[in-house]
Amino acid sequence: MTRRPFLGWFVSPAGLVALGLAAALAAVFQYSLRAYIPGSLDVGGFTLGNFADLLKPIYGSAFLQTVALCFETAVITLLLGYPLAYALVRTRNKALKSVILIIAVTPLFLGEVVRTYSWMIVLGNNGFINSVLMGLGLIQKPVQFMFTSFGVVVALVHVTLPVMVIMLAAALSHIDRDYEKAAESLGAGPIRAFLTVTLPLSMPGIIAGVTTAFAWTFSAFATPQLIGGGRVNTISTLVYQLGFASFNFPFAATLSVAGLALTLVVLALLKRVMRPLEKLGEH
Amino acid sequence: MPAGSPVIEDAPRRAAVQLDGVTKKFGGSVALHEAWLKIPSGEFMTLLGPSGCGKTTLLNLVAGFLDTDGGEIFIDGTLVTETPAHKREIGIVFQNYALFPHMDVAKNIGYGLRMRGVPKAEIARRVEQALALVKLTGYADRRPRQLSGGQQQRVALARALVIRPKVLLLDEPFSALDKNLRGSMQVELKEIQRELGVTTIFVTHDQGEALSMSDRIAVMSAGRIRQIATPDEIYRRPADRFVASFVGDVNVLKARLGSRQSSEAVATVGGIPVIVPAGPLNDVASGAAIDLFVRPEHIQLAPAGEAGTLRGTVSTHIFQGGHVDVYVEAPALSRDRILVRLPGVDAITRWPVGGQVGLRFGTTDLTAFPVEGDPA
Structure with missing residues (x-):
């Protein structure tokens, strides 16, 4: 085995960060098992009561709504991101490449709050979309986008699009153009060539993109909080309300732990469902 | 025969492939300058030249992967200049074989037949025949990555031939093989080509390959066809300095x-x-x-x-x-x-x-x- 004298130094910063994260998680886990003392920031003794409270309908529906939101966001991001990534990889037009890159990547550079406020301006009852539609006489009164899960999904797609495009582009750029040429020479039209060759071969990128979009959306806070306006309850917004409006730290911690567990379960399920698809695209 | 001028020879049989003054430009530069070529049915025609001479461009034009900037292309007497690649009935063996990595050997070979809606039983039969033709019987279930370079090339050849193409295009198919294998694959390919009588366009920069395999050779340089002749004539009666120095050693x-x-x-x-x-x-x-x-x-x-x-x-x-x-x-x-x-x-x-x-x-x-x- 070769000696790697600097390896220890290289990984130690990451190790420190991981240690801090583990300590924080341990603290959250510890809080989740404590009793809540109303009106006090202190916590009581150990109890499993918080986890029993999770079974209340409001939390069950918040879990379902969060998962649904994540699925919708991931699927829509995939459908919007795939053509962009494909064009980005395949076009020889440098200007078009730059435009796609700018469209795809700028959301990463905007802060979450700035981006979310921009969407509020666009989606609001007197916002850009409604003003244009009413100005054109297409609608009589504003369409409600704000405080709906549709509005939240739109804003979340904007966040997840960059990472989706980057992951899909990475996968697509590894697919030799000759595969498509071979398919076409064998009698497949462009669409059939895409469906039978390019799409299956890009499956690893699709899986990576969908999984990441799902995980990101699950933990998103400012977007569902501001655009949902309290009417779209996700795990994150509930944790915030419990922790910083009701000061019920123990139950906020319980919800966080449950959310984390749910994310891991859903991602494991996703992986299981998609494994046969991934085999399809094996190189 | 003055070099560089249009060369049209009277073929005894109908031309399987005919190029009438085909030109291709990339940006401002001319990649192919008014190519005139008539390939009779069953002929093994080689496009020989250094990289950048336009031979691959010519191949891609015949295949339909590029649009012409002038001139007409005929396959089997039919004008195909505007026909998309998937309707040209062409078999191609790519330099890197381009076998679909997510399909096994049988699925790869049967791909073109599935696209044509051939019944399942007949696909199975013809895939089996094609495997026998390239001496790979028993490899139907393998994945491309489980095969050696030579075996991959045989699969690529079987995949291209099983659709009974009007013309077989070979894009430097031997360049990825080691020297010993290359020799035996050349012999085998030539045998299969002769046996099936399939019109073949073979692109190479290797003059040895060209001389040993071709019925006729079109020597190309700088986007022009310099000479079209039998290997013997190319070697003994080169039309210009370029052909004389590119093909074989010369003082x-x-x-x-x-x-x-x-x-x-x-x-x-x-x-x-x-x-x-x-x-x-x-x-x-x-x-x-x-x-x-x-x-x-x-x-x-x-x-x-x-x-x-x-x-x-x-x-x-x-x-x-x-x-x-x-x-x-x-x-x-x-x-x-x-x-x-x-x-x-x-x-x-x-x-x-x-x-x-x-x-x-x-x-x-x-x-x-x-x-x-x-x-x-």
Whole structure:
């Protein structure tokens, strides 16, 4: 085995960060098992009561709504991101490449709050979309986008699009153009060539993109909080309300732990469902 | 036949592929300049040239992967200039084979048949036949990555042939194989091609491959077809300097044009007269300097000073197994050392390094071109 004298130094910063994260998680886990003392920031003794409270309908529906939101966001991001990534990889037009890159990547550079406020301006009852539609006489009164899960999904797609495009582009750029040429020479039209060759071969990128979009959306806070306006309850917004409006730290911690567990379960399920698809695209 | 001019030969059979003045530009540069080509059915036609000569562009135009900027393409007598690739009924073997990595061998070979809606039972039967043709019976369930380079190439060939294409295109198919395998695959491919009688366009930069496999060769350079002829004619009667130097080894010697008859001319090299084709020398005045092109196997060595020989000094031997390459310095004849190819091994002892020798040129198969520049 070769000696790697600097390896220890290289990984130690990451190790420190991981240690801090583990300590924080341990603290959250510890809080989740404590009793809540109303009106006090202190916590009581150990109890499993918080986890029993999770079974209340409001939390069950918040879990379902969060998962649904994540699925919708991931699927829509995939459908919007795939053509962009494909064009980005395949076009020889440098200007078009730059435009796609700018469209795809700028959301990463905007802060979450700035981006979310921009969407509020666009989606609001007197916002850009409604003003244009009413100005054109297409609608009589504003369409409600704000405080709906549709509005939240739109804003979340904007966040997840960059990472989706980057992951899909990475996968697509590894697919030799000759595969498509071979398919076409064998009698497949462009669409059939895409469906039978390019799409299956890009499956690893699709899986990576969908999984990441799902995980990101699950933990998103400012977007569902501001655009949902309290009417779209996700795990994150509930944790915030419990922790910083009701000061019920123990139950906020319980919800966080449950959310984390749910994310891991859903991602494991996703992986299981998609494994046969991934085999399809094996190189 | 003047080089670079449109070359249309009367084919005994109907042309399987015909290019009428096909031009392709990329940006401002011309990748293919008015290519005229007529490939009779069943012929093995090779496009030979260095990289960037336009041979791959020509192949992609025939395949339908590129649009022409002028001229027309016919396949089997039908105009296909505007026909998309998937409707041209063409089989292609790519340089890297491009086997679909997510399909097994049988699925790869059956792909074209599935696209044509051939019934399942017939697909299975024809895939089996194709596997037998390329000697891969029993490999139907393997994935491409489980196969060796040679096996992958056979699958690629089977996949291209199973659709019974009107023309088979081969894009440098041997370049990824090691030397020993390359030789045996060449023989095998040629056998299969002859057996099926499929019209084939083969792209290569390897002149050895071109000479050994082709019925005819189109030598290309800088976007132009320089000569279309049989391998023998390309080698013995190159149309211009480029063809003469690109195909096979050749010595370029200083010579002078003497008298000229209708098709032949007399040139003198070091005072010794030789006969060359007059065609390439039409614009050269009698007595002017010309370049004489001599293949290494058309020079013999004799004791120095023997009548009818020119003097030189042996500088190096290179033992090549079946023959010996002897390099001779003769500054009066050529700036470069002259390569002489002698059969057997005794040449090494017979013509020692540093010794004086006499060079004797054959009387046939010499060609001469004007000094400098291209006649095209």
